[in-house]
Amino acid sequence: MEEGRTLHCPSLFPALVIITNGSCGALYLPIDILSPILEQLSDARDWYSCTLVNKTFNKAATPLLYRTLDSKIVRKDLVHHPASTILQRPDLAQYVRRVTESGSVHRRVMDGVGKVTQDALEVLALCTSLRSFTWTNDTMTRSFTLIPFLDVIKKLPRPLEELKIRVHNDPDQQVWDELHKISGLRKISIWCMEGPPRVLRGWSERLGPTLTHLELGRCAGVPPTILIAVLMDLPKLENLCLKGAPASAITSILAVLPNLKFLDTEYLPSVRSRGPPQSAKQPKLQNLIVRTSSADYLGPGKLWTWIHELLPGPEASLQSFSLHAFILSVMGKGRVAVPRGVMLELGRVHGTTLRQVLLGDAQLTLADIECMCEMCPQLEVLACCTVVEISKLDSVKKAIACAKNLRTLTLYIVWIPALKITESKSPFTLEVARDWMLRSEDSCLRYIAVNDLYFVGKWVLKETNEDPSIEVEPANITKTTRLKKREKKPEESRKSRREFVVTIDQPKDRWYMRFGSEFGLTKT
Structure with a gap:
């Protein structure tokens, strides 16, 4: 490695630069210290740059670079697949932990592309430490190509821990028969857009001793009795995501999952809504996500009553609560107003x-926000919509x-203008964000998002180079003073001071913006 070479790692820190010269002690960091540092990177390009630094960096970054393998279709006649690299360097297969294969790649029979499937199967057989396998297919095919991959997975020395199936068309029954032969899985995610819903029927008994995480993307049309019967075979389940299950079935499902900690489900109101038996013991949920995409035709109170049925108490356990009701705003039915009694x-x-x-x-309301902050002293993240008068912006603080x-x-603030003619400029500025972040000496607030603007604050150390100063020294004989100019050394004139910096920008992706969230849309 030549002197003066620099390594940029923007995904670790925006301004992180490692200078690789002969006097840099970081080049000789022990591998057990360097590896956790490089794990904080998220971009494969950064890991590739690390492999070029020296032998120590190469040894630490190579396992991270080949930890995940996936393919990419560049154009109709060109596919980028890591199989060619692994076949040239079989020793790299020991680092592979996650593999993603696409049915749209392996169904291709063009010249030079048809061999990709055979190469991928050979590489998969070399991945003896494989933990996760993902199969995606956005075409109309029935995923027959998945069967050879399942055959290889079943022959691996180490049982697979995680399996994800994300396809448009439902795979053929032969594919499901092969899937049902796999055991020892800890995590399963199944999303099939077309075909009959798949809810692990006939497979749950084999998965019961090990399965802890489950995602079922389509449960619509499945009788609640079948769902409950399947989930009864999974007593170790800790993380559950259900899409399309009726609300009346969710409370009964919780009664058969004593170890459940995370629940992500939809609120689909049904005519009959019955809770679990009085003797049933509900699990202590730590994370609850509720999604609703339609108005509750039985009355808005049903939603809140149902949520309380999922969190009965009396022991405190919930750490995170999320409510996604965005469709109600888009459909012109107004935002969901959370009753104060629910938050209390x-x-x-x-x-x-x-x-x-x-x-x-x-x-x-602002009163509800204040009440929430008082009753939840450990609150770290808060996101909601509220109404604020422009002249009373400090009321949020x-x-x-x-x-x-x-x-x-x-x-998401709906501004109430103080005058009949509103200005187009938002009253929330960088100075206001800084004031909120530094509202007290022990304030931890460092991220504020208001409508389509976000503010990030942090403490930084800045070095200031002082100019040669003029010092005043007392005279030994007279009471007058004399001025003496003395040049300071560079290291003496360089000082570090702590400064709080707030940055403001507009997100490039503004998909999250809601109707009525921008300033000036509400008029008196």
């Missing part, structure tokens, strides 16, 4: 453990004053 009950039961409240477009541990604040 949530804070009363789970106030000591609750750290995140993500309500999206759901609306809270007052509402969050008691949230000492708040780190992230996301608000």
